Amino acid sequence: MTTPRGARGAVPRHDDRRRSFPQVAPREAPDGRFAATWWGNAWVEALEDAALDPARLARGKAYAGRGHVDAITVTPGRVVAYVHGSRPRPYRTEIRMRTLGDDGWERFLDETTARPDHIAALLDKDVPHALEAVTGLLPAPGDLVPDCSCPDDGYPCKHAAALCYQAARLLDEDPFVLFLMRGRGEQELLAELTRRNAALSAAETTAAAPPMPTVPARAVFEAAERAGLSLPPPLSPPDRPGRPAVFPPDPDAPDPLALDLLASEAAARAHVFLTTGHDPVAALTPWQDAVRLAAAHPGSGLTASTRALYRDLAYALDRTPTDLARAVAAWRQGGAAGLAVLEEPWDPPAGPFDRARPALIAADFPAFRPWRNRLSTESLQLRLGRDGLWYGYESDAGREDWWPRGAPDHDPVGALTDLLGR
Known part of the structure; x- marks a missing residue:
């Protein structure tokens, strides 16, 4: 007798877009790195490049090395774990990232299917560099957004840094974890790659049609001109740019x-x-x-x-x-x-710039110092562009090392809110 769906004792349905990993045992890294693969190290570098406090990164790396990160759960766009700190109760910590859209996955699947060695590499738990170049699987600086229940407002705090370092070890062991972070599960990807590979193989074995006879274009145009005929309309442009040729590695060839x-x-x-x-x-x-x-x-x-x-x-x-x-x-x-x-300070006319400071104070933000088109605190800055948008910047306190952050906005309060992630 078959067990009714949903009845007690039924086998639960596998969720291909949610994976949990047990706590990673502490281990020593002789070279100081937490990852052994190029994609694992690229993941770590994305967080390190965006971090505002190297000291917090160092503490996070130490936490990861001592096994303070509990079991990790990965779903599309999110990595979550509880991380033990100085208090008895662990903190809920997560790293968020953007998932790939349908166009990005189409490029990934097309590029992978076009090269049998790419499919073989993925099945062998390896990520070819060419796939990253085509699809942007790995996060760029600023793509990883940390969040933690601890009171530390660092970017990132040491608990989020520890989670990121431990996640790099998961990527080392199984690159399909990276694909899940970007939005697609392993079984889903393998099924689609199998389908496309079968369709490509069938197309390649189909007998080619005999070549059509050709006529030089110049001869056609000259004949049409002699007969008083107009040229045909131009062909419709393609929907998207063509794909470049695949350049095999060669030590004597250009990069x-x-x-x-x-x-x-x-x-x-x-x-x-x-x-x-x-x-x-x-x-x-x-x-x-x-x-x-x-x-x-x-x-x-x-x-x-x-x-x-x-x-x-x-x-x-x-x-x-x-x-x-x-x-x-x-x-x-x-x-x-x-x-x-970024590069051109200027003197804005009276109006939006003069109204920005009272608006920020009314929204309970700290007082900003004006200079030309810029409003600054010790670590935050808003710059008014000639296009009428406010652009957010961040720096370590006490340093004039300003980096663009957040999305521009016509409202200075909106730009600052996006910068702070409120």
């Missing part, structure tokens, strides 16, 4: 990542020009174009290859990699307008 980046950029630029008649890059200065290029590249600044991209672009324009990283953060915050806000 395949750089070639892929340049080819992708050329395809995207040509597609925009073809569909709009406008070249989106023509009006940019070399510096703006370098910032745009670095900001548009998935995972910029995380892996060895993309760190080399930052270094080379910065060197070519007589800037430092830190200058470029700060400019990339501004570009991601507001495009060319955001970069102008």
